[in-house]
Amino acid sequence: MREPARLFVPEHGGMPRAAILVGAGALALMPAVLGPYDLALLGRFLSLAIAALGLVLLWGHGGLLSLGQGLFFGLGGYALAMHLKLAGTDGAALPDFMVWSGLERLPWWWRPFESPVFALAAVVVLPALVALLLGWSLLRRRVTGPYFAILTQALALAFVTLIIGRQAVTGGFNGLTDFRTFLGVDLPTREARTALHFVTVLLLLAAWLAVRHALQSRYGLALRALRDGENRMRFLGYDPLPWRLAAFVAAAVLAGVGGALHTLHAGVISPAQAGIIFSIELVVLVAVGGRLSPTGAIAGALLVNFARDRISSAFPDLWLYVLGGLFILSVLVLPEGLAGLGQRLRRRP
Numbered sequence: 001m002r003e004p005a006r007l008f009v010p011e012h013g014g015m016p017r018a019a020i021l022v023g024a025g026a027l028a029l030m031p032a033v034l035g036p037y038d039l040a041l042l043g044r045f046l047s048l049a050i051a052a053l054g055l056v057l058l059w060g061h062g063g064l065l066s067l068g069q070g071l072f073f074g075l076g077g078y079a080l081a082m083h084l085k086l087a088g089t090d091g092a093a094l095p096d097f098m099v100w101s102g103l104e105r106l107p108w109w110w111r112p113f114e115s116p117v118f119a120l121a122a123v124v125v126l127p128a129l130v131a132l133l134l135g136w137s138l139l140r141r142r143v144t145g146p147y148f149a150i151l152t153q154a155l156a157l158a159f160v161t162l163i164i165g166r167q168a169v170t171g172g173f174n175g176l177t178d179f180r181t182f183l184g185v186d187l188p189t190r191e192a193r194t195a196l197h198f199v200t201v202l203l204l205l206a207a208w209l210a211v212r213h214a215l216q217s218r219y220g221l222a223l224r225a226l227r228d229g230e231n232r233m234r235f236l237g238y239d240p241l242p243w244r245l246a247a248f249v250a251a252a253v254l255a256g257v258g259g260a261l262h263t264l265h266a267g268v269i270s271p272a273q274a275g276i277i278f279s280i281e282l283v284v285l286v287a288v289g290g291r292l293s294p295t296g297a298i299a300g301a302l303l304v305n306f307a308r309d310r311i312s313s314a315f316p317d318l319w320l321y322v323l324g325g326l327f328i329l330s331v332l333v334l335p336e337g338l339a340g341l342g343q344r345l346r347r348r349p
Contacts, residue, residue: 024201024205027042027046027201027204028198028201030042030197031193031194031197031198036190036193039193039194039197040193040265040266041309042197043193043196043197043200043261043264043265044262044265044266044305045301045302045305045306046200046201046204046261046301046302047200047258047259047261047262047265048258048262048282048285048301048305049204049258049297049298049301049302050203050204050207050254050255050257050258050261051069051073051254051255051257051258051259051282052282052285052286052289052297052298052300052301053207053208053211053254053294053297053298054069054211054250054251054252054253054254054255055069055251055282055283055286055291055297056211056215056286056291056292056293056294056296056297057211057214057215057223057247057250057251058247058248058250058251059283059286059291060286060290060291060292060293061215061220061223061224061227061247061292062223062226062227062243062244062247062248063144063226063227063228064144064148064244064247064248065146065148065149065283066148066149066152066248066251066279067149067150067152067153067156067276067279067280067283068151068152068153068154068155068156068276068279069152069156069251069252069255069279069282069283070156070159070160070255070273070274070275070276070278070279070282071130071152071155071156071159071274071279072127072130072131072251072252072253072255072256072259073255073256073258073259073262073273073274073278073282074159074160074163074259074269074271074273074274075126075127075130075159075256075259075274076123076124076126076127076255076256076257076258076259076260076263077259077260077262077263077269077273077274078163078170078176078259078269078274079113079119079122079123079126079256079260080119080120080122080123080259080260080263080264080269081175081176081179081263081269082110082113082119082176083113083114083115083116083118083119083182084176084179084180084181084182084263084264085176085178085179086110086113086114087114087116087180087181087182088178088179088180088181093105093106094106096178097167097168097171097172097174097176098168098169101167101168102168103168103169107169110169116182116183120260123256123257123259123260124253124256124257126256127252127253127255127256128249128252128253128256130252131248131249131251131252131253132245132249134152134155134248135244135245135248135249136241136245138151139240139241139244139245139248140241142240152279153276153279156274156275156276156279157275157276159274160271160274160275160276163175163271163274164271171270173270173271174270175268175269175270175271175272175273176268176269176270177267177268177269177270178267179263179264179267182264187264187267196261196264196265199261200261200265203257203261204298207254207257208294208295208298211254211294212294214250215294219243219246222238222243223243223244223247225238226238226240226243226244259273259274281323284304284323284326284327284330285297285300285301285304285305286300286301286337287300287327287330287331287337288300288303288304288326288327288330288334288337288338289301289303289304289337289338289339290336290337290338290339290340291336291337292336292337292339292340293336293337293339293340295339296337296338296339296340299338299339300337300338303338304323304326307322308322308323
């Protein structure tokens with residue numbers, strides 16, 4: 001009798017603690033090595049890695065492929081960008097793009113974002129609430145598989161359409177930019193960039209520990225059981241809804257936090273960071289690194305994005321072909337990504 005295929009968690013066997021400490025230490029030392037441009041670039045890639053960790057939980061172990069994570073990434077980014085825009089008005093009544101659009105007063109739903117506490121809370125709460133509502137609506141009707149992927153993709157498209165169509169209050173296609181201060185600190189300074197880098201590294205480490213702990217707990221075991229045998233789990237008395245909904249909300253929160261950090265590092269948030277293309281690129285990062293491994297997802301986010309920066313700078317029209325080739329390669333040759341390849345190499349005598 002043929003033994004069923006066994007999907008594993010590459011880090012359950014014991015990720016070397018020394019490798020983890022060396023990686024975290026190397027990231028912490030980057031401000032002393034990199035220039036301002038490369039440091040900001042690394043910060044953007046680390047924020048994408050935080051969002052990628054959510055897909056490891058949702059897609060890799062939950063079996064739910066979301067092609068709309070850009071929705072939650074954009075919600076977190078826009079929530080913080082609204083406060084940054086209001087904080088940089090220099091006493092003006094309205095942000096500059098609203099003045100250019102002919103508005104005379106600030107919309108009522110912008111006013112709470114004058115508070116940095118409210119904006120930071122919205123980075124987490126807003127994606128969580130939207131994911132809770134959408135996830136409950138879809139999962140209680142047992143919408144999974146390709147239908148779940150298509151519907152989440154459609155929701156990201158609807159969000160981008162809404163942003164572009166309401167240019168007077170959202171910045172439209174150009175998005176929100178020209179951020180100057182945050183919590184009273186001048187963002188363009190080297191000290192602020194260094195502090196932001198350390199905050200990003202700490203949040204990435206916390207997200208990695210949280211996801212890894214969840215995957216090694218009873219929750220992770222139940223999530224994988226639902227992925228591999230939903231009918232058996234229902235027969236045993238488990239309702240898939242709360243388990244999968246928790247993964248969907250957690251992935252949305254991680255994407256929102258990543259979007260807020262990306263906004264600070266990049267100095268801009270636009271529909272390009274909330275749409276379908278961005279969401280698919282995020283899936284490719286996780287597929288290349290390893291959808292079952294939190295560490296692999298981080299490695300995939302860093303390696304693919306650094307390759308993108310170098311290749312697109314030298315050959316602007318070539319990157320999309322390279323990205324498609326990487327995805328095809330990961331599906332056909334390395335279904336468990338770079339993390340699975342490393343695991344197999346360690347098992348070889």
